[in-house]
Amino acid sequence: MTDVPFTLSALADLGTLARDLPRFDDRAAEAARARQNSLSKPPGSLGRLEELAVFMAGWQGTERLKIARAQALVFAGNHGVCAQGVNPFPQEVTAQMVANFEAGGAAINQLCRANGADLQVIALDLETPTGDITTGPALDEAACLTVFNRGAAAVDPHADVVILGEMGIGNSTIAAALAAAIFGGEVRDWVGPGTGSDGEGLARKIAAIERALARHADLRGNAPAQLAALGGREQAAICGAVLAARMARIPVLLDGFICTAAAAALYGTDPDYLAHCRVGHVSAEPGHRRLLDALGQTPVLDFDMRLGEGSGAALALGILRSALACHNGMATFGEAGVSGG
Numbered sequence: 001m002t003d004v005p006f007t008l009s010a011l012a013d014l015g016t017l018a019r020d021l022p023r024f025d026d027r028a029a030e031a032a033r034a035r036q037n038s039l040s041k042p043p044g045s046l047g048r049l050e051e052l053a054v055f056m057a058g059w060q061g062t063e064r065l066k067i068a069r070a071q072a073l074v075f076a077g078n079h080g081v082c083a084q085g086v087n088p089f090p091q092e093v094t095a096q097m098v099a100n101f102e103a104g105g106a107a108i109n110q111l112c113r114a115n116g117a118d119l120q121v122i123a124l125d126l127e128t129p130t131g132d133i134t135t136g137p138a139l140d141e142a143a144c145l146t147v148f149n150r151g152a153a154a155v156d157p158h159a160d161v162v163i164l165g166e167m168g169i170g171n172s173t174i175a176a177a178l179a180a181a182i183f184g185g186e187v188r189d190w191v192g193p194g195t196g197s198d199g200e201g202l203a204r205k206i207a208a209i210e211r212a213l214a215r216h217a218d219l220r221g222n223a224p225a226q227l228a229a230l231g232g233r234e235q236a237a238i239c240g241a242v243l244a245a246r247m248a249r250i251p252v253l254l255d256g257f258i259c260t261a262a263a264a265a266l267y268g269t270d271p272d273y274l275a276h277c278r279v280g281h282v283s284a285e286p287g288h289r290r291l292l293d294a295l296g297q298t299p300v301l302d303f304d305m306r307l308g309e310g311s312g313a314a315l316a317l318g319i320l321r322s323a324l325a326c327h328n329g330m331a332t333f334g335e336a337g338v339s340g341g
């Protein structure tokens with residue numbers, strides 16, 4: 001992609017980007033709110049569709065909203081922590097599912113087609129898993145910056161909305177480790193079955209995360225460093241993409257637990273970094289609700305899904321499109337000749 005909005009050259013600089021970020025346009029949002037109140041319906045009766053339209057107006061900076069191009073980005077990575085027996089499926093499934101995405105056979109292909117998103121899958125060095133977080137850092141700073149910048153460069157600055165997702169066997173452990181490192185609390189409260197761990201598998205996950213947190217305890221309060229040490233390539237790429245979208249004033253739909261936990265590294269750096277993001281759905285992975293509470297996010301959908309791949313965000317795109325259809329297409333009370341407006 002051309003027009004790369006920024007290239008991060010040191011993780012310590014992540015916090016300084018705040019100076020240059022576009023802000024929510026209160027005037028455009030206010031105009032959108034006024035239009036919502038003039039449309040031929042009882043005020044507020046479209047509930048959260050109204051809030052989504054106002055959110056879009058504030059970021060698109062206009063009262064007339066559009067989604068001509070919805071870009072879906074799915075980042076894939078492999079994880080050294082799989083050596084700890086935390087994943088029921090074998091690691092080669094990551095590359096096999098990337099091939100499935102490329103062949104059009106996965107859920108995300110169908111959901112993107114059904115909801116009008118252009119899907120791009122970006123495999124990040126799958127043949128070289130990250131370091132095992134229980135024994136050392138997942139990524140060193142240079143490797144983390146490389147993938148962060150790849151994620152940023154993947155965002156089309158002309159997209160109207162960006163949908164983010166991930167694929168990576170073992171990354172439900174990584175997500176729980178990041179969430180616990182950034183927000184604290186008991187590890188067991190962040191851990192869940194992922195693709196299907198139970199019993200001993202869950203106990204191994206909890207133990208592995210506790211070892212990883214102890215090993216990287218010196219990074220407490222430093223979310224960018226925690227992203228490198230406890231995260232992975234797809235997590236860093238998601239962070240780069242979120243900030244690149246922000247630079248171009250593009251609203252973002254995040255997917256489930258893993259995608260949201262990645263973005264939480266930005267929130268831990270500066271909560272304003274996620275102001276242009278909504279979470280597409282609340283995953284059945286139990287830590288997701290806790291994470292959404294910590295981020296102050298209300299998910300668009302609650303559909304009992306726990307797939308990843310960007311699937312919940314792609315589904316939520318359909319709701320977003322419906323919000324815009326009502327906002328742009330409805331007649332006002334005056335135009336429709338309906339009394340009482």
Ligand SMILES: O=C(O)c1ccc[n+]([C@@H]2O[C@H](COP(=O)([O-])O)[C@@H](O)[C@H]2O)c1
Pocket residue numbers: 086087088089166167168169170171172173193194195196197255256257258259283284285288305306307308309
């Ligand atoms: O994002 C979610 O809510 C989510 C919840 C459970 C599983 N996943 C997907 O499952 C994979 C990680 O699960 P696991 O058991 O291998 O750690 C990874 O490819 C994710 O996309 C995703």
Ligand SMILES: Cc1cc2nc[nH]c2cc1C
Pocket residue numbers: 089093097166167168195307308309
């Ligand atoms: C089959 C399969 C598909 C996935 N999609 C996202 N994560 C996944 C994990 C597995 C195991």
